[in-house]
Amino acid sequence: MNTIIEPFRIKSVEPIYFNTEAERALIVEKAFYNPFLIHSTDVMIDLLTDSGTSAMSSNQWAGMMQGDESYAGSPSFFRFEKTIQEITGFPLVIPTHQGRAAEKILFSILGGKGKYFVSNTLFDTTRANIEFSGAEGVDLICEEGKHPSIPAPFKGNMDTTLLKKFIEEKGTANIPLCIITVTNNSGGGQPVSMQNIKEVRAICTEYKIPLFIDACRFAENSYFIKLREEGYADKSVREIAKELFSYADGCTMSAKKDAFANIGGFLAMRNEDLAQHCRNLLIMTEGFPTYGGLAGRDLEAIAIGLNEVLDEHYLQYRIRSIEYLSNKLIAAGVPVMQPAGGHAVYLDAKEFLAHIPVDQYPGQALVAALYVHGGIRSVEIGSLMFGKYDEHKKLIPAQLELVRLAIPRRVYTQSHIDYVAEVIIEVFNKRDEIKGLTITEEPPMLRHFTAKLKPIESK
Amino acid sequence: MKNIKHSWAEPYKIKMVELLKMTTPAQRKKAMQDAGYNTFLLKSEDVYIDLLTDSGTSAMSDRQWAGMMMGDEAYAGSRNFYHLESVVKDIYGYKYLIPTHQGRGAENILSKILIKKGDIIPGNMYFTTTRLHQELAGGKFEDIIIDEAHDPENDFPFKGNIDLNKLDKLIKKYGAKRIPYVSMATSVNMAGGQPISMKNLKELRAFTKKHGIRVIHDMTRVAENAYFIQQKEKGYKDKTIREIVKEINSYTDGATMSAKKDALVNIGGFLAVNDWDVFEEARNMVVVYEGLHTYGGLAGRDMEAMAIGIGESVNDDHIKARVGQVIYLGEKMLEYNVPIVTPIGGHGIFVDAKKFLPHISQDQFPAQTLAAEVYLDAGIRTMERGVVSAGRKANGENYYPKLELVRFTIPRRVYTQAHMDVIAESVARVYERRNKIKGMKMIYEPKYLRFFQAKFEKL
Numbered sequence: 037m038n039t040i041i042e043p044f045r046i047k048s049v050e051p052i053y054f055n056t057e058a059e060r061a062l063i064v065e066k067a068f069y070n071p072f073l074i075h076s077t078d079v080m081i082d083l084l085t086d087s088g089t090s091a092m093s094s095n096q097w098a099g100m101m102q103g104d105e106s107y108a109g110s111p112s113f114f115r116f117e118k119t120i121q122e123i124t125g126f127p128l129v130i131p132t133h134q135g136r137a138a139e140k141i142l143f144s145i146l147g148g149k150g151k152y153f154v155s156n157t158l159f160d161t162t163r164a165n166i167e168f169s170g171a172e173g174v175d176l177i178c179e180e181g182k183h184p185s186i187p188a189p190f191k192g193n194m195d196t197t198l199l200k201k202f203i204e205e206k207g208t209a210n211i212p213l214c215i216i217t218v219t220n221n222s223g224g225g226q227p228v229s230m231q232n233i234k235e236v237r238a239i240c241t242e243y244k245i246p247l248f249i250d251a252c253r254f255a256e257n258s259y260f261i262k263l264r265e266e267g268y269a270d271k272s273v274r275e276i277a278k279e280l281f282s283y284a285d286g287c288t289m290s291a292k293k294d295a296f297a298n299i300g301g302f303l304a305m306r307n308e309d310l311a312q313h314c315r316n317l318l319i320m321t322e323g324f325p326t327y328g329g330l331a332g333r334d335l336e337a338i339a340i341g342l343n344e345v346l347d348e349h350y351l352q353y354r355i356r357s358i359e360y361l362s363n364k365l366i367a368a369g370v371p372v373m374q375p376a377g378g379h380a381v382y383l384d385a386k387e388f389l390a391h392i393p394v395d396q397y398p399g400q401a402l403v404a405a406l407y408v409h410g411g412i413r414s415v416e417i418g419s420l421m422f423g424k425y426d427e428h429k430k431l432i433p434a435q436l437e438l439v440r441l442a443i444p445r446r447v448y449t450q451s452h453i454d455y456v457a458e459v460i461i462e463v464f465n466k467r468d469e470i471k472g473l474t475i476t477e478e479p480p481m482l483r484h485f486t487a488k489l490k491p492i493e494s495k
Numbered sequence: 496m497k498n499i500k501h502s503w504a505e506p507y508k509i510k511m512v513e514l515l516k517m518t519t520p521a522q523r524k525k526a527m528q529d530a531g532y533n534t535f536l537l538k539s540e541d542v543y544i545d546l547l548t549d550s551g552t553s554a555m556s557d558r559q560w561a562g563m564m565m566g567d568e569a570y571a572g573s574r575n576f577y578h579l580e581s582v583v584k585d586i587y588g589y590k591y592l593i594p595t596h597q598g599r600g601a602e603n604i605l606s607k608i609l610i611k612k613g614d615i616i617p618g619n620m621y622f623t624t625t626r627l628h629q630e631l632a633g634g635k636f637e638d639i640i641i642d643e644a645h646d647p648e649n650d651f652p653f654k655g656n657i658d659l660n661k662l663d664k665l666i667k668k669y670g671a672k673r674i675p676y677v678s679m680a681t682s683v684n685m686a687g688g689q690p691i692s693m694k695n696l697k698e699l700r701a702f703t704k705k706h707g708i709r710v711i712h713d714m715t716r717v718a719e720n721a722y723f724i725q726q727k728e729k730g731y732k733d734k735t736i737r738e739i740v741k742e743i744n745s746y747t748d749g750a751t752m753s754a755k756k757d758a759l760v761n762i763g764g765f766l767a768v769n770d771w772d773v774f775e776e777a778r779n780m781v782v783v784y785e786g787l788h789t790y791g792g793l794a795g796r797d798m799e800a801m802a803i804g805i806g807e808s809v810n811d812d813h814i815k816a817r818v819g820q821v822i823y824l825g826e827k828m829l830e831y832n833v834p835i836v837t838p839i840g841g842h843g844i845f846v847d848a849k850k851f852l853p854h855i856s857q858d859q860f861p862a863q864t865l866a867a868e869v870y871l872d873a874g875i876r877t878m879e880r881g882v883v884s885a886g887r888k889a890n891g892e893n894y895y896p897k898l899e900l901v902r903f904t905i906p907r908r909v910y911t912q913a914h915m916d917v918i919a920e921s922v923a924r925v926y927e928r929r930n931k932i933k934g935m936k937m938i939y940e941p942k943y944l945r946f947f948q949a950k951f952e953k954l
Contacts, residue, residue: 320628
C-alpha cells in the first residue's frame with residue numbers, strides 16, 4: 037500500500053467554529069493585522085504554532101489522572117526524570133514550565149555583556165533570552181540554509197568553517213556556549229545531520245566550549261537522519277536520538293513540541309555544578325526542583341509523550357503529512373521552502389509577494405491574507421519577528437521573509453490539509469491584490485507577539 | 496432529650512481516591528537520613544500524610560476536571576483565557592489580567608515593573624518568594640505588621656493587620672517617593688495564616704492614598720481571610736464571602752496571586768491590576784519570562800480549571816468547611832497541650848517549636864528538628880517556618896525570627912477528619928518525649944531560599 041495512515045484513531049473531538057470572509061476581514065482589522073491578537077474561536081484552522089497545540093494520547097490522559105501533586109519528591113517527577121535520562125543519556129534533569137524558562141536559567145548563568153552564543157539559528161525566545169542577559173546571539177547557518185527554494189538534505193547544519201573562524205576571532209573566553217537547534221525552526225524546520233553534530237562537537241572540544249542541543253524537535257530531526265543520512269537507515273530512531281545527545285553536554289527542551297505536551301520543558305545536563313546552579317535559579321522563578329512550575333500530571337504526560345514520539349510509524353506519518361502539503365503547493369507553483377521541514381511548511385513571502393518591499397512586511401501581509409481568505413492562522417518569521425532598527429530608525433531586515441504554517445501534532449486530518457492547500461493556492465493566484473503593512477505600535481522586545489499594524493494607504 | 500451534637504460535614508463527597516502508602520519506623524528513619532533531615536527532600540511516596548504545603552496540593556472538583564477536558568490549547572486567544580479574565584473581573588474586581596505559571600512568576604514581573612533600586616517595600620510580614628523578588632528588583636522589604644503578629648500566643652483576632660505608625664515612620668524616614676507600594680497579604684502565612692481586618696484595610700487605603708502610594712495585594716488566601724472577617728469582624732456576619740472578597744480587593748490597586756492555594760488548582764497564578772500602564776508593561780514582560788499574555792505559561796485547561804476554582808473558592812459552605820477542618824485540628828492539638836500559634840489560622844496549624852523544644856537554641860534549628868521528628872513518628876510531612884526559612888540578610892547575618900514554627904499545612908478537600916485525628920495524636924506523642932530530642936547543624940546551605948534544599952545532621 038502506498039497510503040500512509042495516521043497510527044491512531046480519534047478518541048475525542050473539539051468543534052471548529054466557522055465564519056465568513058466578510059467576518060474575518062473585520063476581525064483581522066480589530067486584531068491590528070496581528071494573528072497573535074485574534075481569538076482562537078475566530079480561527080478555523082490554527083497553524084500559528086506546533087507549540088503546545090498537539091493532541092495528547094489516551095495514554096497521556098491516563099497519565100494525567102495519575103499525577104501526584106506533591107510539592108516535593110513526587111513520583112511523577114521521578115518517572116519524568118527516568119524517561120529523560122533513558123532517552124537523552126543526560127543524568128541531571130530539571131523541569132521548567134516551558135522552553136523559555138529553561139533558556140532563561142541557562143543564559144542567566146552563562147551569559148552576560150561581551151559574550152557570544154553561537155548557533156545554527158536561534159529562535160525568537162532563545163535569542164531574546166540571550167540578549168536579555170546582555171550577550172549577543174550569532175547565527176552560523178550553512179550556505180544551503182540561506183537558500184529557501186533549493187532543496188538539500190540537511191539545511192539546518194552549522195557552518196563549521198565560519199564557526200572556527202568566529203571562535204578564533206572572539207576567543208573561547210567570550211563564547212560560553214554553542215547551541216544546535218534541532219530541527220532548525222527559523223530555517224524552515226530543517227534537520228541537522230549527525231555528521232555535522234560530530235564536527236561541531238570536535239570543534240567545541242578543541243576550543244573548550246560547551247555544546248547544548250535545543251531539543252524541541254529532536255525526534256523529527258532523528259527521523260530525517262534515519263531517512264537521509266548514510267549509515268543510519270537500519271538504526272532505530274531511539275538509537276539515533278541517543279547518539280545525537282551523546283555529543284552534547286546538555287540540552288534545553290520545550291516539551292510543547294515533540295513530547296506532545298500542552299505545557300512543559302526541561303534542562304538536562306552532565307555537569308553537577310551547573311545543575312545545582314540551575315536548580316537554585318529554578319526555585320526563584322519556577323518552583324521546587326521536583327516540579328519546576330508544572331503540575332505533577334503534566335510531568336506524567338511529558339514522560340509518556342517522549343516515549344510515544346520515538347515511534348517510527350508516527351514519525352513516518354508526521355514527516356509525510358508535512359511533505360504532502362508542501363508537494364501540493366510546489367505543484368501549483370507556490371514558492372515554498374524546500375525540502376519540506378519536519379513540523380511546518382514555510383512560504384517564501386519575498387517571492388510570493390515580490391511587489392511588496394521588506395519594510396512593508398510582506399510576510400505579515402500574507403499572514404493576514406490567508407486568515408481573511410480561509411480562516412487559517414499562520415505566523416510571520418521575517419522582518420517583523422527578527423528585524424531591528426539602525427541608528428536612523430531604518431529597518432535592518434531579517435535574512436528571510438517567511439510565513440510558517442506549523443502543523444500541530446495529531447490534530448488535523450487530510451481534509452483539513454487539502455483545504456489549507458486550496459486556500460494558499462487561491463491567495464497565490466490573486467496575490468497582486470495584497471497590500472503591504474506598516475507598524476503603528478510595538479513593544480521593545482519580542483514585538484511580533486503584540487505589535488499593531490495597519491495596511492499601507494493606497495495612493 | 497439528650498443534648499445531641501449538631502455537627503456539620505464537608506459539602507462534597509469523594510469522587511476519586513488516591514492510595515496512600517504506609518511506612519515502617521525503620522523505613523522512615525532511612526528516608527529522613529537520605530533527605531538530610533529536610534522534609535523538602537523526602538520522596539512523596541515515603542510520606543503518609545503530606546502537610547508540607549497547601550500549594551497546588553488540593554483536590555479539584557468534578558466540574559474543574561470537566562473544565563480540564565475543555566482546554567482550548569491555542570497559543571493565542573484561547574477561550575479559557577477569556578473565561579478566566581471575566582471571572583477575575585467579576586469575582587475579584589480587577590480590570591486587567593496577566594496569567595502566570597504560578598505566584599512567583601507574577602511577583603517577578605510586578606517587582607521588576609514597580610521597584611527601582613533603593614526603594615522600600617513595606618508589608619505585613621515577609622514571605623519568602625515575595626521578598627526575594629523585591630530584593631532582586633533592588634528593593635528592601637520593611638516589616639510593618641502589628642507587634643502582636645510576632646507573638647505566637649497573642650490572641651488578637653486580626654494579627655495580619657498593618658501598624659500605620661510603622662508605615663508613617665518609614666514615610667518620614669525615606670519619603671513617599673521611595674515607597675512604590677505597600678505589599679499587603681491576605682492572609683499572612685508566616686504569622687500563622689492570620690487575617691487582616693477590613694477596618695485596617697480601609698485605614699491603609701486612606702493613608703496610602705494621601706501619600707500617593709499604591710497598595711499591592713498578595714491575594715493568595717483572600718477567601719480564607721474573608722472568612723475570618725465574616726466570623727469575627729463587626730458588621731460582616733451577614734455578608735457573603737464573595738461580597739467580602741470583592742470589598743477587600745476594592746481597597747487595592749493590583750494583586751499577585753498564586754492560584755495553587757485558595758483557587759483550588761494544581762498550577763497557576765496571575766497578576767491583576769487596574770492601571771493600564773502597569774498592565775501594558777506586564778504584557779510585554781510576560782512573554783520573556785512566562786509565555787504569551789493569553790496563556791502566561793499555562794495550558795489552556797489549567798486556566799479553565801482556575802476560572803472554575805475561583806468560583807468555588809468564594810462559596811460560603813466551602814470556606815466554612817475548609818477553615819473548619821483546620822480549626823478542628825488546632826483544637827485537638829490544644830487539647831493535648833501542644834503549643835500552637837493562636838488564634839488558629841486559615842490554612843494550617845503552626846506549632847511553636849520554641850515552646851515545644853525550649854532546650855534547643857535557634858542556632859540548632861528547633862523547628863527543622865521538630866519537623867523531622869514528626870515525620871519519624873508517623874510519616875507526616877510538615878514544613879519548617881523558622882530560622883532556616885528566614886534566611887540571611889544582605890550582610891550575611893542570619894535573621895532570627897521571633898516565630899520559630901513548624902507548619903502543618905492542610906491541603907484543600909483532601910484529608911478527612913480521621914486523618915486530622917491521626918495527626919493530632921502523632922504530635923502529642925512527640926510532645927510527650929520532647930525532652931529527649933536533640934538539635935541539628937546545617938551541613939549544606941544554598942544561597943537563595945535555603946530552606947528548600949538545605950541539609951542537616953543530628954548533633
